[in-house]
Amino acid sequence: MKISIIGSGYVGMVTGTCFAELGNVVTFLDIDTQKIAAINAAKSPIYELGLEEMLARNRSRIAATTDYNEAIHTTDITFLCVGTPCDDEGAIDLKYIRAASADLGRALRSKEERHTVIVKSTVLPGTTEQVVGPILEETSNTRAFGDFGLGSNPEFLREGVAVRDFMNPDRIVFGTGDEKTRAVLEELYATFSCPKLATSIKTAEMIKYTSNAFLATKISFANEIGNLCKHLGIDTGEVFAGVGLDARINPAFFRSGIGFGGSCFPKDVKALIAHAQSAGEAVDLLRSVIKVNDQQPLKTIHLLKKHIPDLRGATIGILGLAFKPDTDDIRESRAMPIIGALLAEGARIIAYDPLAETATKAIFPTIGYADSPDDALKVDAIIIATEWKEFEYLDYSGRIVIDGRNIERAKKEAAVYEGVCW
Numbered sequence: 293m294k295i296s297i298i299g300s301g302y303v304g305m306v307t308g309t310c311f312a313e314l315g316n317v318v319t320f321l322d323i324d325t326q327k328i329a330a331i332n333a334a335k336s337p338i339y340e341l342g343l344e345e346m347l348a349r350n351r352s353r354i355a356a357t358t359d360y361n362e363a364i365h366t367t368d369i370t371f372l373c374v375g376t377p378c379d380d381e382g383a384i385d386l387k388y389i390r391a392a393s394a395d396l397g398r399a400l401r402s403k404e405e406r407h408t409v410i411v412k413s414t415v416l417p418g419t420t421e422q423v424v425g426p427i428l429e430e431t432s433n434t435r436a437f438g439d440f441g442l443g444s445n446p447e448f449l450r451e452g453v454a455v456r457d458f459m460n461p462d463r464i465v466f467g468t469g470d471e472k473t474r475a476v477l478e479e480l481y482a483t484f485s486c487p488k489l490a491t492s493i494k495t496a497e498m499i500k501y502t503s504n505a506f507l508a509t510k511i512s513f514a515n516e517i518g519n520l521c522k523h524l525g526i527d528t529g530e531v532f533a534g535v536g537l538d539a540r541i542n543p544a545f546f547r548s549g550i551g552f553g554g555s556c557f558p559k560d561v562k563a564l565i566a567h568a569q570s571a572g573e574a575v576d577l578l579r580s581v582i583k584v585n586d587q588q589p590l591k592t593i594h595l596l597k598k599h600i601p602d603l604r605g606a607t608i609g610i611l612g613l614a615f616k617p618d619t620d621d622i623r624e625s626r627a628m629p630i631i632g633a634l635l636a637e638g639a640r641i642i643a644y645d646p647l648a649e650t651a652t653k654a655i656f657p658t659i660g661y662a663d664s665p666d667d668a669l670k671v672d673a674i675i676i677a678t679e680w681k682e683f684e685y686l687d688y689s690g691r692i693v694i695d696g697r698n699i700e701r702a703k704k705e706a707a708v709y710e711g712v713c714w
């Protein structure tokens with residue numbers, strides 16, 4: 293199939309490149325000209341394991357442009373993959389969805405063949421039919437479900453292992469309102485052998501939010517129990533290993549630490565809370581999930597002050613800035629509130645991350661950055677904020693370590709060791 297991808301970020305790049313790997317012809321579109329130039333030079337604008345090699349391998353089937361007419365007129369199906377951030381109140385901000393839909397609709401106006409538009413961005417139930425559809429109809433002067441196909445195909449990939457997740461999904465959800473769109477999606481995903489769930493559009497949208505809200509809840513629950521275990525002198529890891537073996541529960545995402553970050557869980561849970569509030573539902577459980585997650589990274593400061601009560605002038609090493617290992621993404625990374633709190637206490641900071649230094653410099657330009665992890669150890673105390681594999685191989689002997697991510701070597705070697713929940 294000929295596929296266009298609107299929004300060439302984490303989801304767009306992985307989706308488009310994997311579809312090219314499966315033999316499709318893919319046109320990426322973005323408003324960011326640097327990203328488009330990078331893709332046309334077979335360089336991925338974002339880091340994901342194996343992505344750049346895949347992009348180079350499929351170069352002959354991949355193009356990138358900023359021109360909507362070019363992208364829409366040369367393809368049969370478009371995936372909307374633009375960002376859906378939340379505003380200051382936590383409500384979903386649809387400005388990118390609206391702008392991309394309007395440009396897409398204007399390009400559709402002069403296209404004669406039937407086109408299919410699929411929303412892959414995470415949007416609240418009702419958005420595809422009540423926001424995207426009407427904008428497309430108005431700007432293209434054609435009708436959804438008749439003149440053009442419209443549907444939802446939420447994405448469940450995890451950054452860091454996104455290519456593997458896309459190619460080996462647990463399930464694929466097709467939210468459609470017409471047979472032709474469903475047939476297009478079934479054909480596109482025909483080679484995938486996982487369960488495929490065909491639903492209404494708003495059910496598909498809700499499956500994505502429910503999935504993220506549940507996983508976020510599991511993490512905040514593990515952290516709340518972990519905090520209690522630390523007080524009671526119980527090994528949190530053993531508790532969750534034991535509980536996770538229950539087939540009804542599952543061990544994944546069941547570890548204590550300093551909380552969840554990234555571009556999805558925090559904003560999606562907040563957007564669902566705001567949406568529920570406007571629908572008159574209280575969602576107290578989800579509010580608590582966010583509250584626990586906001587407090588959890590600051591536990592590291594509390595533990596640090598047990599050993600260095602006055603942080604003014606102290607130099608603190610931060611190991612890890614990315615919200616999780618194997619990504620350069622720092623959105624909602626738990627390291628950020630830790631750095632903010634340390635600066636407020638008057639501490640000096642030396643931070644290290646193998647991929648996320650550049651992104652962090654845009655937020656904290658004046659803190660120190662170490663060229664190697666060893667340099668971030670030559671400080672008064674260390675806080676481990678991301679579980680990069682390489683942190684398992686550092687020499688922590690003689691150091692004060694506050695560990696937010698359960699790094700075994702630090703636990704064994706540090707002169708003073710405090711795990712956040714263990």
Ligand code: NAD
Pocket residue numbers: 298299300301302303304321322323324327373374375376388391392412413414415447448449450451555556
């Ligand atoms: P991102 O910020 O990495 O990428 C979005 C891209 O859209 C950017 O390159 C931006 O320049 C581009 N863009 C913005 N407005 C545009 C427009 N009008 N026309 C064309 N391009 C435009 O975002 P992301 O992490 O890829 O997330 C995209 C969506 O997928 C979000 O809704 C997110 O919630 C969802 N999602 C993300 C993940 C993840 O792990 N990142 C996983 C599943 C779902």
